[in-house]
Amino acid sequence: MNQLQQLKLTDGPYVMGIINVTPDSFSDHGLYATTDKALELAERLIQEGADILDIGGESTRPGSLGVSLEEELRRVIPVVEILSQKNIPISVDTSKPEVMQAAISAGASIINDVNALQAPGAIEIVAKSKAIICLMHMQGKPRSMQESPHYVDVVSEVKSFLQHRIDIAVSGGIPYHRLIIDPGFGFGKTLKHNLELLRNLDQFVQMNVPILAGLSRKSMLGAITGNDVDNRVHASVAAALFAVTKGAKILRVHDVKATKDAIMVHNALITRNNEGN
């Protein structure tokens, strides 16, 4: 049994609400850059029905530069300390082993690593904890990943990367039941690559690890609809729901309420629990 069940989450798919504690996040224009603002947003996302909160202190949007270790710790850890007192699993979006360690000590139960534990020491830190780890695929680095993404067969290449990272994580002492995989929409991928991955997300189900999909407000949705980042809620919900029908178990989203509503409709159709007369 995957540890997600042990976290006593409601029936899946689960909604992971995004909290960017970054001044340069693309999707919320740095609105939640202070601890107070981040906590305020957390309260709102909990009210809206988030199953997990994902706290990030380093922007990984295309073109972004990194952030120093000290600054990332300063942004993230106070928020994790407070939110881990609440009755909701806390995920921390980081690629730095030191931040992973501090986040776990502060009460985080999930590490969300867009770099799939490739930093030296990252596997060891997660292995000696009880944390769940999300392994994401990215081609290149955020700074330049959208310059010229290239694949011969994007689905099989992303799958084999993730399978390789799963194998390395397991041999490094992280049991299978603590893993999540994510194809990494928008991370070194053209619109065509992103659509190919989403269309074929069901192929990742065979890997027997829960799938996380992060599509919320992403530029692929802007490319399809012509909408700017402030007007992508409907497109995000449509994409998230499609991901669910293809097997995604966790949706990383900004718009928790809208996504929860869509999941409720989906679940009523699947479980036949809400048919009345």
Ligand code: 7PJ
């Ligand atoms: C993702 C993420 C994603 C996972 C970001 C954004 C950029 N973590 N962190 N998957 N995206 N696991 O929110 O658009 O797709 S940051």
